[in-house]
Amino acid sequence: xxxxxxxxxxxxxxxxxxxxxxxxxxxxxxxxxxxxxxxxxxxxxxxxxxxxxxxxxxxxxxxxxxxxxxxxxxxxxxxxxxxxxxxxxxxxxxxxxxxxxxxxxxxxxxx
Amino acid sequence: xxxxxxxxxxxxxxxxxxxxxxxxxxxxxxxxxxxxxxxxxxxxxxxxxxxxxxxxxxxxxxxxxxxxxxxxxxxxxxxxxxxxxxxxxxxxxxxxxxxxxxxxxxxxxxx
Numbered sequence: 001x002x003x004x005x006x007x008x009x010x011x012x013x014x015x016x017x018x019x020x021x022x023x024x025x026x027x028x029x030x031x032x033x034x035x036x037x038x039x040x041x042x043x044x045x046x047x048x049x050x051x052x053x054x055x056x057x058x059x060x061x062x063x064x065x066x067x068x069x070x071x072x073x074x075x076x077x078x079x080x081x082x083x084x085x086x087x088x089x090x091x092x093x094x095x096x097x098x099x100x101x102x103x104x105x106x107x108x109x110x111x
Numbered sequence: 112x113x114x115x116x117x118x119x120x121x122x123x124x125x126x127x128x129x130x131x132x133x134x135x136x137x138x139x140x141x142x143x144x145x146x147x148x149x150x151x152x153x154x155x156x157x158x159x160x161x162x163x164x165x166x167x168x169x170x171x172x173x174x175x176x177x178x179x180x181x182x183x184x185x186x187x188x189x190x191x192x193x194x195x196x197x198x199x200x201x202x203x204x205x206x207x208x209x210x211x212x213x214x215x216x217x218x219x220x221x222x
Contacts, residue, residue: 032211037152043197046132047207056209088152097201100144102154 001026003080004103006092007065012109018079021106025072025093031055032074033100034066046089049074078108086110113137113202117213130185130214134198137179141204144210145172145183146197154197157183190219 005027006026013019025032034046049068066076070095078085086109092100114151122139124130145157157171158165159180169188173192174181185192195217213216 026148029208035210042214043210043212048209056211065204090154091150092154097142099156101156102146104151105154107152 004101006089006091006106007102008104008106012106012110013081015081015083017081018077019108020075021080021089021091021108022076022093023074023076023093023103025074025091026101029095029101030072031094031096032068032072033092033094034074034076035090035092035107036060037090038084038086043090045056046076062103076088081110083110089102115121115198115200115209115213117198117216119216120214121217121219123219125183126166126189128188128220130188130192130218130220132183132198132218133185134181134213135179136200136202138140138181138202139154139176140200140202142201143174143181143198144199146199147180148176148197148215150194185218190222193218193220 007022013089031050033048035043037043047057047066048055052068063079068074088105088107090102090105093102116135120131142147142161143178147155147157158172169186171184195215198213
């Protein structure tokens with residue numbers, strides 16, 4: 001069974017731009033969660049989607065948004081990028097409230 | 112405030128040693144996860160537990176719900192065990208909330 005895939009793997013943007021990251025979960029997994037990892041703050045929860053509905057959201061500004069499609073694939077969008085948004089963005093999928101399987105991450109650099 | 116504390120932050124040991132990493136949390140949880148992150152960013156879920164003890168190969172995870180404490184043990188450690196080990200918890204009872212992470216334990220096993 002294929003693992004969680006994330007695209008792109010690396011991304012360089014400039015301040016003020018917006019970015020969209022994609023996550024394809026393991027087949028059959030309906031829950032997708034997104035996380036941000038930075039050297040200063042460590043891993044932080046962004047949001048979680050289940051069956052196209054956002055079930056929970058972490059403490060991030062409204063510039064961070066996401067959605068999930070009917071095939072469970074998910075995207076997250078960051079608008080008006082700031083330097084502090086440079087991070088590794090990870091998504092993880094699970095069946096529901098089970099063990100999470102992480103993707104390889106997208107490394108975003110904001111210049 | 113819902114917090115997750117890990118200790119030690121850094122640990123260097125010799126090959127073959129028995130390793131213990133500790134995790135404590137502030138309030139009741141629905142589940143606790145132990146994760147492993149290698150250089151390059153990929154995260155692997157090692158255990159998800161809500162009570163008792165789990166074992167997989169040379170890895171053992173235990174949790175004491177009353178004391179709000181969990182430990183990850185590695186027996187007969189090997190250089191390939193070198194990684195960052197992260198404790199994460201679901202604080203809400205329903206399990207739908209995102210994970211709250213500890214800051215990780217950077218483990219180095221020297222040959």
